[in-house]
Amino acid sequence: MTRLDLYVSREIVRYFFILLFVVVVIFVVVDYLSNADRFFAAGLSGYRSIYYVLMKLPREIIQILPLCFFLSILAALGLVNRSNELIALKGGGIGPALLLRPVFGGALFISVFGLLLADTISPMAAAEVNSIRYGELRPGAVHVQRKENIRIRKDQYFIYINEVHLDDERLEGIRIHELSRDGFFPVRRIIAQSGSFVAEGWMLEGVVEQVLDAEDGVFSVQSYPVFAFDLGLNLSDFESIRSAANEMGIRELWHYINKIEKQGYDVTGYRVDFFGKTAFPFASLALCFLAVLISLRPSMKSNMALGMGYGIGIAFMYWICYSFSMSLGYGGVLPAVFAAWMPNCLFAALGIYGLLGLD
Structure with missing residues (x-):
């Protein structure tokens, strides 16, 4: 790893953890306050209330990891562009393509980490959340775990x-x-x-x-x-059937799909959930090309806030595309694997196409 790789990686990691910390704190505070009336009505102790909110974090972290990494790339490389470091790199014979190496490596690491989180910690935490939700917050409710x-x-x-x-x-x-x-x-x-x-x-x-x-x-x-x-x-x-897949890891869900499919049940929804669990963590990898493209544009040098706005807009468009595609998968309009992976392929292709024309 070169000194340039270390420098870019350090800047991205710094902004990534700042953004992740801010988003997590906001989520914990907002979620606790929005459910405070339910906690008091159910007589839930302060410790159990905080525990309930914290057990939601693994699933929420999986959802926000791509966004935080995307914005951290925009911040780090945007400042490189704004401070004329990019011109210095070009003067030294180093093209923008070399900046993709630490970005791509970081995106791959974040994606694999999100995949492992979705297969291990997140299902256990989701089971704890549902146990408190249906056992303590709604003691008379029926908790149906399968369809x-x-x-x-x-x-x-x-x-x-x-x-x-x-x-x-x-x-x-x-x-x-x-x-x-x-x-x-x-x-x-x-x-x-x-x-x-x-x-x-x-x-x-x-x-x-x-x-x-x-x-x-x-x-x-x-x-x-x-x-x-x-x-x-x-x-x-x-x-609660809709959240049943959240209590299963990726491998457990795959075995369950094979089991009930042999019994003649419709597994369309479970299959979409499975491919969604495997596809969404790789959103970091799909969006990193667009992040580099936006951060190295000349307009980012003069108006960084506008570039960050573009980035947030792209992340929002990705979420809309992903949600719409998954809905088509649940409805049987699209094959499950295509419904889950199509947004990643689409945004990655747009980013790569834009980078090919980058000077």
Whole structure:
């Protein structure tokens, strides 16, 4: 590593940690204050409240690592450009291309670090967050962790759901067992092919109901094309399914996808989550080319604030593109791997194309 590489790397690292520290502090303060009323209402201690907020940090750090690294490149190389150090480098026969070496190395390190964080610490922290959220902040809430083979105990009911489709607000393969008040004997059984969430509860379809006659102990059977049933469970009780993938590391999620796919379940959402976990950490690598391109432009020398504004705008556009692409993946419009990696490939290509014309 040359002295130039060390100098550029040191400047980037310095600004990177400053930005990361500022963003983390702002997140902790804002998140704590925005949830303070929930903490007080649930009687959560100060230690548990802080612990809950800190356990959110690994996932948030994965989200902000690319942005912090992107802005640190703009700050470090922008100052190199503004202080005429770039002209001195050109005078010494050193082209701007050599500045890519420490930037590319740092981006690769940040990407691999984010990938390891997503596979190890982040899932464990997410499990702790969900445990506090559904166990202490919402003690009466139902914590559903999977969208298939769901088993729930609600009062005197045992409920089995084959699969939940949150986007369509539908349930498939429903079996409900109602026990007697002492909780020992089944007195009613409802089997439904499917159901949907409505304001009054669940609207079941293709229903067979078995009810125990208390006098002769025989079950009577009746069929209904539709059947309204209210268990006190609505769509919001199943929203925790969306965060289930956050509690699994990359390798664990891959094994889980293979397992439930063999059982015949739809794995589109899980597959998009898997490729999203592997693609997003490499946003640092995809955006570093654009960061170098912006920071070395002549306009950055006279108006650095404008260049930083361009950088924030590009980072915002990347986030919009990534979110939109992932939505298309969840909807089955795009293949999962393409939906997750397309923003990285697009922005990396734009950055490389711009650098090819850089003098």
